[in-house]
Amino acid sequence: MQYKDYYNSLGVKRDASQSDIKKAYQRLARKYHPDVSKETDAEERFKEVGEAYAVLKDPEKRAAYDQLGNQWKSGEQFRPPPDWNDGFEYSGGFSDTDAAAFSDFFESLFGAQANARAEDAATRFHPHGQDTHAKIVINLEDAYNGATRTLTLRHPHLDPSGKVAFHERHLNVNIPKGVYAGQHIRLKGQGDAELRSGQPADLYLEISFESHSIYTIKGKDVYVDIPVTPWEAALGGQITVPIPSGKIKVTVPANSTHGRLMRLKGRGIPAKLPGDLFVRLQIVLPAANTAEVREAYENLKRVADFNPRKQLGV
Amino acid sequence: MTDHEQPSALSGELLHQYCLSLHQLCHSTAAEPDFVLKLVEYDVLEPQGQRAVNWRFQANDLARLRKAQRLIRDFELNFSGLALVMQLLDEVAELRRLEE
Numbered sequence: 001m002q003y004k005d006y007y008n009s010l011g012v013k014r015d016a017s018q019s020d021i022k023k024a025y026q027r028l029a030r031k032y033h034p035d036v037s038k039e040t041d042a043e044e045r046f047k048e049v050g051e052a053y054a055v056l057k058d059p060e061k062r063a064a065y066d067q068l069g070n071q072w073k074s075g076e077q078f079r080p081p082p083d084w085n086d087g088f089e090y091s092g093g094f095s096d097t098d099a100a101a102f103s104d105f106f107e108s109l110f111g112a113q114a115n116a117r118a119e120d121a122a123t124r125f126h127p128h129g130q131d132t133h134a135k136i137v138i139n140l141e142d143a144y145n146g147a148t149r150t151l152t153l154r155h156p157h158l159d160p161s162g163k164v165a166f167h168e169r170h171l172n173v174n175i176p177k178g179v180y181a182g183q184h185i186r187l188k189g190q191g192d193a194e195l196r197s198g199q200p201a202d203l204y205l206e207i208s209f210e211s212h213s214i215y216t217i218k219g220k221d222v223y224v225d226i227p228v229t230p231w232e233a234a235l236g237g238q239i240t241v242p243i244p245s246g247k248i249k250v251t252v253p254a255n256s257t258h259g260r261l262m263r264l265k266g267r268g269i270p271a272k273l274p275g276d277l278f279v280r281l282q283i284v285l286p287a288a289n290t291a292e293v294r295e296a297y298e299n300l301k302r303v304a305d306f307n308p309r310k311q312l313g314v
Numbered sequence: 315m316t317d318h319e320q321p322s323a324l325s326g327e328l329l330h331q332y333c334l335s336l337h338q339l340c341h342s343t344a345a346e347p348d349f350v351l352k353l354v355e356y357d358v359l360e361p362q363g364q365r366a367v368n369w370r371f372q373a374n375d376l377a378r379l380r381k382a383q384r385l386i387r388d389f390e391l392n393f394s395g396l397a398l399v400m401q402l403l404d405e406v407a408e409l410r411r412l413e414e
Contacts, residue, residue: 029388035381036403038410050388131342133376148323172323184373185326204342204376205326218411 002077004105006065009052014070018057025053051102061110131201132191138175140212140222143269144245146177151205173205178271180220183207215244220275221268227284228252233260241279243267250279258283332362332370339371343379350379356397358382 007014010024031037032045039045055061136151151171171190179185184204191201209217216223226241236254240247243264250262260281268275288294340347351366353359359378361369378400385391385399 026389033385033388035384036399131376133342133380174323174325176325176328179328182374184329184376186329186373187324187326190324202342203326204373206374206377 001104001108004048004051004103006052006055009048010056012056014066018059021053021056025049025057047102051106054102055106055110065109132203134203134205135208136173136175136185136205137208137210138179139210140215140217140244140269142175143179143207143209144177144243147175149173149175153203171203175207178269178274179207180269180271180275181208181217182219214242217269220271220273221278222275223278223280225280225282227282228256230283230285233257233281233283243277252281256281329373331372333373334371334375336361336366336369336371339375339379342376343383345379345383352393353379353382353396356393358393358397358400 007016010016010021010028012020012024016024028049029046032039032042032049034043034046037046055065132153134151134153136149138147138149141147142149149172151173153169153171154166171187173185173187176185184206187203187205189200190203214224222244224241224243226239228239232239232252233256234254236252236256238249238251241250248264248267250264252262258281262279262281264277264279266274267277286293288297334342336347336350339345339350347366350359354361354369359371359375361371361375363369382396382400386396389395389399391399
């Protein structure tokens with residue numbers, strides 16, 4: 001087991017006052033709380049900060065922790081001294097933070113109280129019949145075609161000695177055609193079994209999409225940027241456009257401008273009321289890197305009489 | 315403890331947009347009805363229907379309610395603070411989406 005430097009986690013000195021500790025926690029919580037943070041390692045960091053705060057905010061736990069001494073380094077192999085915990089009384093076991101997330105280090109120091117209060121801890125994880133909620137990440141293509149996805153769920157539960165353990169469960173789930181982000185699939189009886197009555201709860205799966213290299217998704221609508229040549233945009237004509245379920249021919253109107261948005265009704269996500277597919281034209285220019293292309297540009301320059309900066313007054 | 319053996323894939327029920335009653339929402343999240351009433355009062359949740367007995371919540375409100383529970387617990391927010399935070403988070407999410 002590795003020693004954890006809780007003072008370091010909160011970025012405070014060992015003699016920091018309770019109000020400094022609270023301030024440091026609040027600041028880090030604003031930065032790393034998974035509901036508000038954009039940091040990639042937010043969840044990990046917030047757990048670390050939450051665990052440190054659970055110990056240091058409580059004067060009894062802090063005193064017990066301080067008693068270990070300050071010669072330990074974070075990450076160092078650690079075993080609690082045999083007389084650990086002598087003379088300390090805690091008012092509560094786990095704090096109100098999600099104790100299931102805390103480290104072995106925390107468990108070994110403060111776990112004894114939790115054991116005594118296993119019943120309490122159990123109800124904290126699963127208040128009566130609480131349904132389970134998980135996110136499932138799919139591809140846009142899955143929404144067009146339907147798919148089967150395997151999902152791994154980790155459930156905290158209490159082992160016979162009252163410690164928190166996790167067990168993994170794998171579920172194969174059919175993703176129906178036409179789903180979009182934010183929708184939910186309810187799987188009856190697939191939630192965690194309720195600890196007291198053993199009654200199974202429901203599992204709610206929230207659909208979300210992996211980001212896609214070509215498409216962007218907004219609700220049921222799908223957007224795609226399509227490069228076109230200057231002559232396709234100017235003269236109009238048929239082009240082939242990829243869609244998540246294959247490809248489709250689209251007619252570009254003559255004199256289309258860069259960025260023009262074309263709506264293909266009902267070609268978005270095939271929900272009951274299907275979304276639309278929006279094609280955004282991106283005009284790209286061939287490089288003037290041969291004599292012929294140069295000549296063609298020169299000709300265009302001569303005949304077009306075109307000043308794109310007219311509205312800027314120059 | 316793992317069970318890899320899954321005979322066949324499970325098919326769930328795809329929930330419609332406004333499908334959850336107050337009772338179902340509370341049952342699913344272990345929230346007190348009074349707590350949900352407060353969230354509605356402060357526009358954090360916006361169900362369809364005039365009176366509480368007729369309210370229908372979106373499935374997404376399950377996630378929203380849990381987020382509200384976490385924010386209140388971890389930042390010691392009151393309801394008007396929560397409403398402001400949720401609104402700003404929605405705006406930030408929208409802006410980030412547009413930026414992409």
